[in-house]
Amino acid sequence: MSGMTKPTISSLIHKENTDSPRISKRVGENHGKLQSSLSSVLQNKDKGYLMERLDEDIQTINLLKSELKKKQKEISSKEKDLKKLQKLIRKREDEGEKIVVEEPQWMSSVNSKLYDDIDIKTYRQYELAKDKVAAFYKTQHEKQTVEYNIQARINFKTKIRDRMTIWEALEKLNKLIDESDPDTELSQIDHAIQTAEAIRRDNKPRWFQLVGLIHDLGKLLYFYDSKGQWDVVGDTFPVGCKFSKKIIFYDYFKRNPDFKNPIYNLKYGIYSANCGLDNVLISWGHDEYFFSICKNSSTLPPEALAMIRYHSCYPLHTELEYQYLMNDHDKQMLKAVQAFNPYDLYSKTDVTYNIEELKPYYLELIDEFFPSKIVDF
Numbered sequence: 135m136s137g138m139t140k141p142t143i144s145s146l147i148h149k150e151n152t153d154s155p156r157i158s159k160r161v162g163e164n165h166g167k168l169q170s171s172l173s174s175v176l177q178n179k180d181k182g183y184l185m186e187r188l189d190e191d192i193q194t195i196n197l198l199k200s201e202l203k204k205k206q207k208e209i210s211s212k213e214k215d216l217k218k219l220q221k222l223i224r225k226r227e228d229e230g231e232k233i234v235v236e237e238p239q240w241m242s243s244v245n246s247k248l249y250d251d252i253d254i255k256t257y258r259q260y261e262l263a264k265d266k267v268a269a270f271y272k273t274q275h276e277k278q279t280v281e282y283n284i285q286a287r288i289n290f291k292t293k294i295r296d297r298m299t300i301w302e303a304l305e306k307l308n309k310l311i312d313e314s315d316p317d318t319e320l321s322q323i324d325h326a327i328q329t330a331e332a333i334r335r336d337n338k339p340r341w342f343q344l345v346g347l348i349h350d351l352g353k354l355l356y357f358y359d360s361k362g363q364w365d366v367v368g369d370t371f372p373v374g375c376k377f378s379k380k381i382i383f384y385d386y387f388k389r390n391p392d393f394k395n396p397i398y399n400l401k402y403g404i405y406s407a408n409c410g411l412d413n414v415l416i417s418w419g420h421d422e423y424f425f426s427i428c429k430n431s432s433t434l435p436p437e438a439l440a441m442i443r444y445h446s447c448y449p450l451h452t453e454l455e456y457q458y459l460m461n462d463h464d465k466q467m468l469k470a471v472q473a474f475n476p477y478d479l480y481s482k483t484d485v486t487y488n489i490e491e492l493k494p495y496y497l498e499l500i501d502e503f504f505p506s507k508i509v510d511f
Protein backbone atom coordinates (compact mmCIF):
# COMPACT_ATOMS: atom_id res chain seq x y z
CA MET A 135 0.00 0.00 0.00
CA SER A 136 2.99 2.15 0.49
CA GLY A 137 3.54 2.46 -3.26
CA MET A 138 0.02 3.57 -3.88
CA THR A 139 -1.00 7.14 -3.54
CA LYS A 140 -4.53 8.11 -2.82
CA PRO A 141 -6.00 9.94 -5.88
CA THR A 142 -6.77 13.50 -5.34
CA ILE A 143 -10.01 15.09 -6.40
CA SER A 144 -8.26 17.16 -9.00
CA SER A 145 -6.58 14.07 -10.42
CA LEU A 146 -9.89 12.35 -10.60
CA ILE A 147 -11.48 15.29 -12.40
CA HIS A 148 -8.56 15.25 -14.80
CA LYS A 149 -9.03 11.54 -15.41
CA GLU A 150 -12.65 12.08 -15.92
CA ASN A 151 -11.95 14.70 -18.46
CA THR A 152 -9.55 12.54 -20.40
CA ASP A 153 -11.69 9.22 -20.20
CA SER A 154 -15.05 10.70 -21.06
CA PRO A 155 -14.73 10.89 -24.90
CA ARG A 156 -13.74 7.21 -24.98
CA ILE A 157 -16.59 6.15 -22.79
CA SER A 158 -19.11 8.17 -24.64
CA LYS A 159 -17.74 6.70 -27.87
CA ARG A 160 -18.16 3.21 -26.47
CA VAL A 161 -21.61 4.04 -25.18
CA GLY A 162 -22.45 5.40 -28.60
CA GLU A 163 -21.14 2.25 -30.21
CA ASN A 164 -23.09 0.01 -27.86
CA HIS A 165 -26.24 2.02 -28.35
CA GLY A 166 -26.01 1.57 -32.12
CA LYS A 167 -25.51 -2.16 -31.70
CA LEU A 168 -28.38 -2.33 -29.29
CA GLN A 169 -30.62 -0.46 -31.69
CA SER A 170 -29.82 -2.69 -34.63
CA SER A 171 -30.19 -5.83 -32.58
CA LEU A 172 -33.48 -4.49 -31.17
CA SER A 173 -34.77 -3.72 -34.62
CA SER A 174 -33.65 -7.13 -35.79
CA VAL A 175 -35.45 -8.65 -32.81
CA LEU A 176 -38.50 -6.61 -33.72
CA GLN A 177 -38.15 -7.59 -37.36
CA ASN A 178 -37.93 -11.24 -36.44
CA LYS A 179 -40.93 -10.87 -34.16
CA ASP A 180 -42.98 -9.36 -37.09
CA LYS A 181 -41.80 -12.10 -39.34
CA GLY A 182 -42.87 -14.77 -36.85
CA TYR A 183 -46.21 -13.13 -36.44
CA LEU A 184 -46.67 -12.83 -40.15
CA MET A 185 -45.55 -16.41 -40.65
CA GLU A 186 -48.06 -17.50 -38.06
CA ARG A 187 -50.80 -15.52 -39.81
CA LEU A 188 -49.74 -16.95 -43.15
CA ASP A 189 -49.89 -20.44 -41.71
CA GLU A 190 -53.35 -19.83 -40.31
CA ASP A 191 -54.52 -18.40 -43.62
CA ILE A 192 -53.12 -21.36 -45.51
CA GLN A 193 -54.90 -23.70 -43.15
CA THR A 194 -58.18 -21.79 -43.66
CA ILE A 195 -57.72 -21.93 -47.41
CA ASN A 196 -57.07 -25.66 -47.28
CA LEU A 197 -60.17 -26.16 -45.16
CA LEU A 198 -62.26 -24.12 -47.59
CA LYS A 199 -60.77 -26.04 -50.50
CA SER A 200 -61.70 -29.38 -48.98
CA GLU A 201 -65.21 -28.10 -48.16
CA LEU A 202 -65.57 -26.87 -51.71
CA LYS A 203 -64.54 -30.30 -52.99
CA LYS A 204 -67.10 -31.91 -50.70
CA LYS A 205 -69.84 -29.55 -51.92
CA GLN A 206 -68.89 -30.14 -55.56
CA LYS A 207 -69.14 -33.87 -54.97
CA GLU A 208 -72.55 -33.41 -53.35
CA ILE A 209 -73.73 -31.25 -56.27
CA SER A 210 -72.61 -33.74 -58.86
CA SER A 211 -74.31 -36.62 -57.05
CA LYS A 212 -77.49 -34.50 -56.77
CA GLU A 213 -77.24 -33.73 -60.49
CA LYS A 214 -76.99 -37.43 -61.19
CA ASP A 215 -80.08 -38.09 -59.04
CA LEU A 216 -81.96 -35.33 -60.86
CA LYS A 217 -81.07 -36.82 -64.23
CA LYS A 218 -82.24 -40.24 -63.08
CA LEU A 219 -85.49 -38.70 -61.83
CA GLN A 220 -86.05 -36.82 -65.09
CA LYS A 221 -85.50 -40.04 -67.00
CA LEU A 222 -88.01 -41.84 -64.79
CA ILE A 223 -90.58 -39.07 -65.20
CA ARG A 224 -90.16 -39.16 -68.99
CA LYS A 225 -90.60 -42.95 -68.95
CA ARG A 226 -93.74 -42.70 -66.80
CA GLU A 227 -95.14 -39.96 -69.07
CA ASP A 228 -94.52 -42.16 -72.09
CA GLU A 229 -96.21 -45.09 -70.39
CA GLY A 230 -99.09 -42.79 -69.34
CA GLU A 231 -99.54 -41.68 -72.92
CA LYS A 232 -99.46 -45.29 -74.04
CA ILE A 233 -102.24 -46.18 -71.59
CA VAL A 234 -104.43 -43.45 -73.03
CA VAL A 235 -103.68 -44.35 -76.62
CA GLU A 236 -103.69 -48.12 -76.27
CA GLU A 237 -107.24 -49.27 -75.64
CA PRO A 238 -107.89 -53.00 -75.82
CA GLN A 239 -108.62 -54.20 -79.34
CA TRP A 240 -112.09 -55.37 -78.34
CA MET A 241 -113.03 -51.80 -77.41
CA SER A 242 -112.06 -50.29 -80.72
CA SER A 243 -114.74 -49.65 -83.33
CA VAL A 244 -112.20 -49.23 -86.14
CA ASN A 245 -113.19 -51.38 -89.17
CA SER A 246 -116.52 -52.28 -87.56
CA LYS A 247 -118.96 -53.77 -90.08
CA LEU A 248 -121.82 -52.67 -87.84
CA TYR A 249 -122.44 -49.41 -89.66
CA ASP A 250 -122.26 -50.81 -93.20
CA ASP A 251 -125.95 -50.87 -94.05
CA ILE A 252 -127.65 -48.56 -91.55
CA ASP A 253 -128.40 -44.91 -90.99
CA ILE A 254 -127.74 -44.18 -87.31
CA LYS A 255 -129.91 -41.04 -87.41
CA THR A 256 -133.03 -43.17 -87.69
CA TYR A 257 -132.56 -44.81 -84.25
CA ARG A 258 -134.11 -43.74 -80.92
CA GLN A 259 -136.48 -41.23 -82.51
CA TYR A 260 -138.88 -41.03 -79.56
CA GLU A 261 -140.87 -38.10 -80.95
CA LEU A 262 -141.78 -40.29 -83.91
CA ALA A 263 -142.31 -43.45 -81.86
CA LYS A 264 -145.63 -45.23 -81.52
CA ASP A 265 -148.00 -44.13 -78.74
CA LYS A 266 -147.32 -47.31 -76.77
CA VAL A 267 -143.71 -46.16 -76.23
CA ALA A 268 -144.78 -42.83 -74.71
CA ALA A 269 -147.45 -44.60 -72.64
CA PHE A 270 -144.80 -47.00 -71.36
CA TYR A 271 -142.50 -44.17 -70.18
CA LYS A 272 -145.39 -42.29 -68.62
CA THR A 273 -146.00 -45.24 -66.30
CA GLN A 274 -142.31 -46.06 -65.76
CA HIS A 275 -141.33 -42.52 -64.78
CA GLU A 276 -144.23 -42.20 -62.41
CA LYS A 277 -143.68 -45.50 -60.61
CA GLN A 278 -139.91 -45.91 -60.32
CA THR A 279 -139.50 -44.42 -56.84
CA VAL A 280 -136.80 -44.97 -54.20
CA GLU A 281 -139.30 -46.89 -52.11
CA TYR A 282 -140.21 -49.21 -54.98
CA ASN A 283 -136.56 -49.79 -55.83
CA ILE A 284 -135.66 -50.85 -52.30
CA GLN A 285 -138.64 -53.23 -52.19
CA ALA A 286 -137.80 -54.74 -55.60
CA ARG A 287 -134.27 -55.58 -54.44
CA ILE A 288 -135.59 -57.22 -51.28
CA ASN A 289 -138.04 -59.27 -53.35
CA PHE A 290 -135.28 -60.37 -55.68
CA LYS A 291 -133.00 -61.56 -52.89
CA THR A 292 -135.62 -63.47 -50.94
CA LYS A 293 -136.44 -66.12 -53.53
CA ILE A 294 -135.41 -68.07 -56.59
CA ARG A 295 -137.98 -67.73 -59.39
CA ASP A 296 -136.86 -70.51 -61.72
CA ARG A 297 -134.01 -72.88 -62.59
CA MET A 298 -133.03 -73.49 -66.23
CA THR A 299 -130.24 -73.33 -68.79
CA ILE A 300 -129.41 -70.06 -70.56
CA TRP A 301 -130.70 -71.44 -73.85
CA GLU A 302 -134.01 -72.44 -72.24
CA ALA A 303 -134.26 -68.92 -70.84
CA LEU A 304 -133.72 -67.44 -74.32
CA GLU A 305 -136.49 -69.61 -75.73
CA LYS A 306 -138.83 -68.60 -72.92
CA LEU A 307 -138.10 -64.94 -73.57
CA ASN A 308 -139.05 -65.36 -77.20
CA LYS A 309 -142.68 -64.61 -76.33
CA LEU A 310 -141.93 -61.06 -75.13
CA ILE A 311 -142.27 -57.98 -77.33
CA ASP A 312 -140.68 -54.93 -75.63
CA GLU A 313 -143.18 -52.04 -75.50
CA SER A 314 -140.49 -49.45 -74.73
CA ASP A 315 -138.43 -50.02 -77.84
CA PRO A 316 -138.99 -47.67 -80.77
CA ASP A 317 -136.47 -49.53 -82.95
CA THR A 318 -137.62 -53.12 -83.19
CA GLU A 319 -140.76 -55.20 -83.27
CA LEU A 320 -138.81 -58.44 -83.43
CA SER A 321 -138.88 -61.09 -80.72
CA GLN A 322 -136.23 -60.97 -77.99
CA ILE A 323 -134.39 -64.06 -79.26
CA ASP A 324 -134.04 -62.42 -82.69
CA HIS A 325 -132.61 -59.30 -81.02
CA ALA A 326 -130.26 -61.45 -78.93
CA ILE A 327 -128.89 -63.27 -81.98
CA GLN A 328 -128.63 -60.05 -84.03
CA THR A 329 -126.55 -58.42 -81.31
CA ALA A 330 -124.30 -61.44 -80.79
CA GLU A 331 -123.75 -61.95 -84.52
CA ALA A 332 -122.82 -58.29 -85.02
CA ILE A 333 -120.19 -58.60 -82.28
CA ARG A 334 -118.93 -61.91 -83.69
CA ARG A 335 -118.68 -60.46 -87.20
CA ASP A 336 -116.33 -57.79 -85.80
CA ASN A 337 -114.09 -60.54 -84.33
CA LYS A 338 -114.65 -59.48 -80.74
CA PRO A 339 -113.73 -61.83 -77.86
CA ARG A 340 -116.00 -64.77 -77.07
CA TRP A 341 -117.16 -63.31 -73.74
CA PHE A 342 -118.23 -60.15 -75.62
CA GLN A 343 -120.24 -62.22 -78.12
CA LEU A 344 -121.95 -63.99 -75.21
CA VAL A 345 -122.92 -60.65 -73.66
CA GLY A 346 -124.59 -59.84 -76.98
CA LEU A 347 -126.62 -63.03 -76.74
CA ILE A 348 -127.69 -62.81 -73.10
CA HIS A 349 -127.74 -59.09 -72.19
CA ASP A 350 -131.56 -58.84 -72.27
CA LEU A 351 -132.28 -62.18 -70.58
CA GLY A 352 -133.32 -60.29 -67.44
CA LYS A 353 -136.53 -59.40 -69.26
CA LEU A 354 -137.66 -62.84 -68.09
CA LEU A 355 -138.58 -60.97 -64.94
CA TYR A 356 -141.77 -60.05 -66.78
CA PHE A 357 -142.98 -63.63 -66.40
CA TYR A 358 -142.34 -63.70 -62.64
CA ASP A 359 -142.50 -60.81 -60.18
CA SER A 360 -143.07 -57.80 -62.41
CA LYS A 361 -145.91 -55.31 -62.07
CA GLY A 362 -146.01 -54.75 -65.80
CA GLN A 363 -143.35 -53.87 -68.37
CA TRP A 364 -142.45 -50.63 -66.56
CA ASP A 365 -140.29 -52.45 -63.97
CA VAL A 366 -138.64 -54.73 -66.55
CA VAL A 367 -137.74 -52.88 -69.77
CA GLY A 368 -136.91 -49.38 -71.02
CA ASP A 369 -134.03 -47.00 -70.38
CA THR A 370 -132.84 -46.86 -66.77
CA PHE A 371 -131.74 -43.91 -64.56
CA PRO A 372 -130.61 -43.30 -60.98
CA VAL A 373 -133.33 -42.76 -58.37
CA GLY A 374 -132.82 -40.96 -55.02
CA CYS A 375 -131.23 -37.89 -56.63
CA LYS A 376 -132.30 -35.25 -59.16
CA PHE A 377 -133.57 -36.71 -62.45
CA SER A 378 -131.47 -35.55 -65.37
CA LYS A 379 -133.29 -33.47 -67.99
CA LYS A 380 -131.53 -35.58 -70.62
CA ILE A 381 -133.57 -38.66 -69.71
CA ILE A 382 -136.11 -39.39 -72.45
CA PHE A 383 -139.65 -38.22 -71.63
CA TYR A 384 -138.27 -36.22 -68.69
CA ASP A 385 -141.58 -34.40 -68.17
CA TYR A 386 -143.26 -37.60 -67.02
CA PHE A 387 -141.12 -37.50 -63.86
CA LYS A 388 -143.32 -34.65 -62.62
CA ARG A 389 -145.87 -37.30 -61.71
CA ASN A 390 -143.30 -39.25 -59.67
CA PRO A 391 -143.70 -38.68 -55.87
CA ASP A 392 -139.88 -38.41 -55.56
CA PHE A 393 -139.85 -35.47 -57.96
CA LYS A 394 -140.77 -33.00 -55.22
CA ASN A 395 -139.01 -34.78 -52.37
CA PRO A 396 -136.69 -32.22 -50.69
CA ILE A 397 -133.81 -34.74 -50.51
CA TYR A 398 -134.30 -36.88 -53.64
CA ASN A 399 -134.62 -33.69 -55.60
CA LEU A 400 -131.06 -32.53 -54.82
CA LYS A 401 -128.11 -33.01 -57.17
CA TYR A 402 -126.55 -35.70 -54.91
CA GLY A 403 -129.80 -36.65 -53.19
CA ILE A 404 -129.15 -39.61 -50.87
CA TYR A 405 -125.63 -40.10 -52.34
CA SER A 406 -122.27 -38.37 -52.01
CA ALA A 407 -119.72 -37.18 -54.56
CA ASN A 408 -118.07 -40.08 -56.45
CA CYS A 409 -119.61 -42.63 -54.10
CA GLY A 410 -119.49 -45.25 -56.88
CA LEU A 411 -122.36 -46.73 -58.86
CA ASP A 412 -122.39 -49.84 -56.64
CA ASN A 413 -123.94 -47.55 -54.03
CA VAL A 414 -126.47 -45.97 -56.36
CA LEU A 415 -129.99 -47.30 -56.96
CA ILE A 416 -130.48 -47.48 -60.72
CA SER A 417 -134.14 -47.94 -61.62
CA TRP A 418 -135.05 -51.60 -61.19
CA GLY A 419 -135.41 -53.69 -64.32
CA HIS A 420 -133.82 -56.38 -66.49
CA ASP A 421 -130.30 -54.90 -66.29
CA GLU A 422 -129.88 -55.03 -62.52
CA TYR A 423 -131.73 -58.34 -62.20
CA PHE A 424 -129.66 -60.21 -64.78
CA PHE A 425 -126.40 -58.61 -63.63
CA SER A 426 -126.99 -60.15 -60.18
CA ILE A 427 -127.65 -63.57 -61.75
CA CYS A 428 -124.50 -63.44 -63.90
CA LYS A 429 -122.41 -62.26 -60.96
CA ASN A 430 -123.47 -65.38 -59.07
CA SER A 431 -123.51 -67.97 -61.85
CA SER A 432 -120.97 -67.01 -64.54
CA THR A 433 -117.25 -66.56 -65.00
CA LEU A 434 -117.76 -63.46 -67.18
CA PRO A 435 -115.16 -60.66 -66.69
CA PRO A 436 -116.08 -57.39 -64.89
CA GLU A 437 -116.40 -55.55 -68.22
CA ALA A 438 -119.06 -58.03 -69.34
CA LEU A 439 -120.95 -57.66 -66.06
CA ALA A 440 -120.86 -53.86 -66.43
CA MET A 441 -122.21 -54.11 -69.99
CA ILE A 442 -125.15 -56.17 -68.72
CA ARG A 443 -125.77 -53.95 -65.70
CA TYR A 444 -125.73 -50.57 -67.42
CA HIS A 445 -126.58 -51.21 -71.07
CA SER A 446 -130.01 -49.53 -70.70
CA CYS A 447 -128.65 -46.55 -68.77
CA TYR A 448 -128.51 -44.09 -71.68
CA PRO A 449 -128.24 -41.12 -69.26
CA LEU A 450 -124.89 -42.58 -68.15
CA HIS A 451 -123.30 -44.12 -71.22
CA THR A 452 -124.63 -41.83 -73.95
CA GLU A 453 -125.57 -38.56 -72.25
CA LEU A 454 -122.59 -38.81 -69.83
CA GLU A 455 -124.76 -37.54 -66.97
CA TYR A 456 -124.19 -38.41 -63.30
CA GLN A 457 -120.38 -38.51 -63.67
CA TYR A 458 -120.20 -36.99 -60.18
CA LEU A 459 -121.57 -40.20 -58.68
CA MET A 460 -119.01 -42.39 -60.45
CA ASN A 461 -115.65 -43.51 -59.09
CA ASP A 462 -112.55 -44.36 -61.15
CA HIS A 463 -113.55 -48.00 -61.54
CA ASP A 464 -117.00 -46.99 -62.87
CA LYS A 465 -115.34 -44.68 -65.39
CA GLN A 466 -113.17 -47.55 -66.60
CA MET A 467 -116.18 -49.86 -66.87
CA LEU A 468 -118.17 -47.18 -68.66
CA LYS A 469 -115.81 -47.57 -71.63
CA ALA A 470 -116.83 -51.21 -71.89
CA VAL A 471 -120.53 -50.29 -71.71
CA GLN A 472 -119.97 -47.71 -74.44
CA ALA A 473 -118.21 -50.29 -76.60
CA PHE A 474 -121.20 -52.60 -76.28
CA ASN A 475 -123.96 -50.04 -76.86
CA PRO A 476 -123.69 -49.70 -80.68
CA TYR A 477 -124.05 -53.49 -81.09
CA ASP A 478 -127.19 -53.48 -78.96
CA LEU A 479 -128.71 -50.51 -80.77
CA TYR A 480 -127.56 -50.59 -84.37
CA SER A 481 -127.93 -54.34 -84.88
CA LYS A 482 -131.70 -53.79 -84.75
CA THR A 483 -132.50 -54.28 -88.43
CA ASP A 484 -134.93 -56.44 -90.36
CA VAL A 485 -132.25 -59.07 -91.00
CA THR A 486 -133.04 -62.26 -89.07
CA TYR A 487 -130.95 -65.41 -88.64
CA ASN A 488 -131.61 -69.12 -88.72
CA ILE A 489 -131.50 -69.74 -85.00
CA GLU A 490 -131.35 -73.55 -85.23
CA GLU A 491 -128.25 -73.31 -87.42
CA LEU A 492 -126.48 -71.02 -84.99
CA LYS A 493 -127.56 -72.89 -81.85
CA PRO A 494 -124.55 -75.31 -81.58
CA TYR A 495 -122.07 -72.40 -81.72
CA TYR A 496 -123.85 -70.50 -78.97
CA LEU A 497 -124.47 -73.57 -76.79
CA GLU A 498 -120.72 -74.10 -76.65
CA LEU A 499 -120.18 -70.43 -75.87
CA ILE A 500 -122.71 -70.52 -73.02
CA ASP A 501 -121.05 -73.60 -71.47
CA GLU A 502 -117.72 -71.81 -71.51
CA PHE A 503 -118.93 -69.10 -69.12
CA PHE A 504 -121.79 -70.78 -67.20
CA PRO A 505 -119.98 -73.85 -65.84
CA SER A 506 -122.87 -75.21 -63.78
CA LYS A 507 -125.22 -75.11 -66.83
CA ILE A 508 -128.42 -74.83 -64.75
CA VAL A 509 -128.84 -71.25 -63.57
CA ASP A 510 -130.94 -69.85 -60.69
CA PHE A 511 -133.21 -67.10 -62.05
Ligand SMILES: O[C@H]1[C@H](O)[C@@H](O)[C@H](O)[C@@H](O)[C@H]1O
Pocket residue numbers: 312314315316350367368369370445446447478
Ligand atom coordinates in the same frame (compact mmCIF):
# COMPACT_ATOMS: atom_id res chain seq x y z
O1 LIG B 1 -131.40 -51.74 -73.33
C1 LIG B 1 -132.51 -51.41 -74.06
C2 LIG B 1 -132.69 -49.92 -74.22
O2 LIG B 1 -132.59 -49.27 -73.03
C3 LIG B 1 -133.96 -49.59 -74.93
O3 LIG B 1 -134.13 -48.22 -74.99
C4 LIG B 1 -135.14 -50.21 -74.27
O4 LIG B 1 -136.29 -49.93 -74.98
C5 LIG B 1 -134.98 -51.68 -74.07
O5 LIG B 1 -136.01 -52.16 -73.29
C6 LIG B 1 -133.68 -52.06 -73.44
O6 LIG B 1 -133.50 -53.43 -73.49
Ligand SMILES: [Fe+2]
Pocket residue numbers: 349350420445446
Ligand atom coordinates in the same frame (compact mmCIF):
# COMPACT_ATOMS: atom_id res chain seq x y z
FE1 LIG C 1 -131.75 -54.29 -72.83
